[in-house]
Amino acid sequence: MEWFELSGGMPLHGSITLQGSKNAALPLLAGAILHRGKTTLYHVPDIRDISVMIQILQKMGCRVHKEGSTLQIDAACADTPCVDAFLGEQMRSSIILMGALLGRFQKAVLPFPGGCVIGVRPIDLHVTSMQKLGAVLREEDGMLCAKTEGLCGNRIHLRFPSVGATENIILAAVCAKGVTELENGAKEPEIVELCRFLRGKGAKISGIGTSCLRIEGVERLRDSSYTLMPDRIVAGTYLFAAAATRGQICLCGARPQDMMEVLHILKKMGAEFRYIDEKLWMDGRNAYYPVDYVCTDTYPGFPTDLQSQLLAALCVAEGKSRVRESIFEERFRIAPQLNRMGAHVTVDGREAIVEGCGHLKGADVRAEELRGGAALVVAGLAAKGTTRVYGRTFIERGYEDIAGDLGKLGAVISKG
Ligand code: UD1
Numbered sequence: 001m002e003w004f005e006l007s008g009g010m011p012l013h014g015s016i017t018l019q020g021s022k023n024a025a026l027p028l029l030a031g032a033i034l035h036r037g038k039t040t041l042y043h044v045p046d047i048r049d050i051s052v053m054i055q056i057l058q059k060m061g062c063r064v065h066k067e068g069s070t071l072q073i074d075a076a077c078a079d080t081p082c083v084d085a086f087l088g089e090q091m092r093s094s095i096i097l098m099g100a101l102l103g104r105f106q107k108a109v110l111p112f113p114g115g116c117v118i119g120v121r122p123i124d125l126h127v128t129s130m131q132k133l134g135a136v137l138r139e140e141d142g143m144l145c146a147k148t149e150g151l152c153g154n155r156i157h158l159r160f161p162s163v164g165a166t167e168n169i170i171l172a173a174v175c176a177k178g179v180t181e182l183e184n185g186a187k188e189p190e191i192v193e194l195c196r197f198l199r200g201k202g203a204k205i206s207g208i209g210t211s212c213l214r215i216e217g218v219e220r221l222r223d224s225s226y227t228l229m230p231d232r233i234v235a236g237t238y239l240f241a242a243a244a245t246r247g248q249i250c251l252c253g254a255r256p257q258d259m260m261e262v263l264h265i266l267k268k269m270g271a272e273f274r275y276i277d278e279k280l281w282m283d284g285r286n287a288y289y290p291v292d293y294v295c296t297d298t299y300p301g302f303p304t305d306l307q308s309q310l311l312a313a314l315c316v317a318e319g320k321s322r323v324r325e326s327i328f329e330e331r332f333r334i335a336p337q338l339n340r341m342g343a344h345v346t347v348d349g350r351e352a353i354v355e356g357c358g359h360l361k362g363a364d365v366r367a368e369e370l371r372g373g374a375a376l377v378v379a380g381l382a383a384k385g386t387t388r389v390y391g392r393t394f395i396e397r398g399y400e401d402i403a404g405d406l407g408k409l410g411a412v413i414s415k416g
């Protein structure tokens with residue numbers, strides 16, 4: 001099994017430029033299918049989930065040209081609504097192709113989604129929303145088949161503001177007949193990104209950035225280009241790494257307005273920030289305070305995708321912290337791995353108590369999913385001695401070059 005090896009215990013120091021956002025790029029790639037023409041995307045991260053999505057589009061007949069972080073997609077020749085089962089199963093985000101394919105072909109055939117093992121992850125909100133827009137869904141030969149005689153706008157109230165379901169609704173509604181009014185939709189920055197991207201293609205969307213969106217269907221979209229936002233989860237990971245090592249780092253291209261709650265928690269831990277000329281500077285030399293209580297929440301709350309990295313940093317704080325997970329029930333699977341490194345984490349249902357002891361020791365640990373894996377890297381950076389994090393490929397699903405980035409910040413990290 002592939003690994004990262006770290007010699008930890010040294011403060012991170014230096015400056016790096018952030019990669020583009022994975023979670024923003026994936027729905028935009030799905031959006032490209034909706035349009036019988038060209039889409040250019042800049043600042044696309046070079047990671048596995050993106051290359052799987054590109055392969056899915058290519059199998060559908062799209063022409064994709066990649067040069068560095070620029071992607072040119074020509075979806076004019078796309079000729080099938082079927083998502084390759086083998087590719088689609090590899091990531092949960094393949095479900096967001098449903099709305100786009102229904103919009104383009106009035107049909108979608110896709111495998112039930114895979115992805116990280118962090119909880120039950122049902123798709124009921126996706127299914128009921130597509131039904132509300134006029135699709136009929138059934139299971140056929142183990143695949144999810146959706147069909148419509150023509151999507152029609154409707155009023156949809158989500159019982160929970162699911163990110164993926166909101167994306168599916170937006171993608172299905174932009175070319176549907178009439179108006180769709182979405183209530184209690186997700187308002188994560190990545191959703192804002194999707195709306196802005198689609199507006200650039202001629203879609204009519206208002207209420208962007210709020211939980212209520214109004215989408216007026218248009219007959220056709222146009223060619224467009226779009227530059228993706230920086231990855232706020234990657235940014236947060238490096239900030240928690242800097243806190244855990246009491247380092248001083250600068251993130252070029254960061255957008256602090258998308259991560260206010262994360263910065264708030266880091267400040268509580270003792271970190272200080274400056275933001276000048278699109279550069280976010282963090283001084284984590286005094287980031288050793290525990291945090292009474294943090295609960296993950298939908299945006300603008302503390303993101304579930306940074307909960308594990310926070311947990312790792314709190315293991316080396318000096319005192320007791322309490323962390324609650326409200327989105328994905330199995331995010332605490334890394335607790336035994338952290339404890340193997342000398343941490344004191346006790347999990348009780350959806351809550352973890354961390355008795356921060358100021359230090360960790362290197363050990364062999366195993367990543368089972370993307371963000372938990374990144375958290376083990378954070379712990380390894382803070383730990384004295386050598387840490388080997390097995391399951392490198394899980395981590396590489398979301399981080400373009402985590403070893404390169406941390407190396408630039410002075411970490412001793414290798415992979416094999
Ligand atoms: C997206 C992100 C993921 C992040 C998550 C929450 C991408 C590619 N992934 O995942 O990194 O952790 O948002 O911010 O953008 N739910 C249902 N029924 C559904 C759909 C979801 O009950 O039909 C529940 C889930 O079980 C979970 C919660 O809603 O408890 C959040 O899921 P959702 O917001 O849909 O997350 P994803 O879109 O899968």
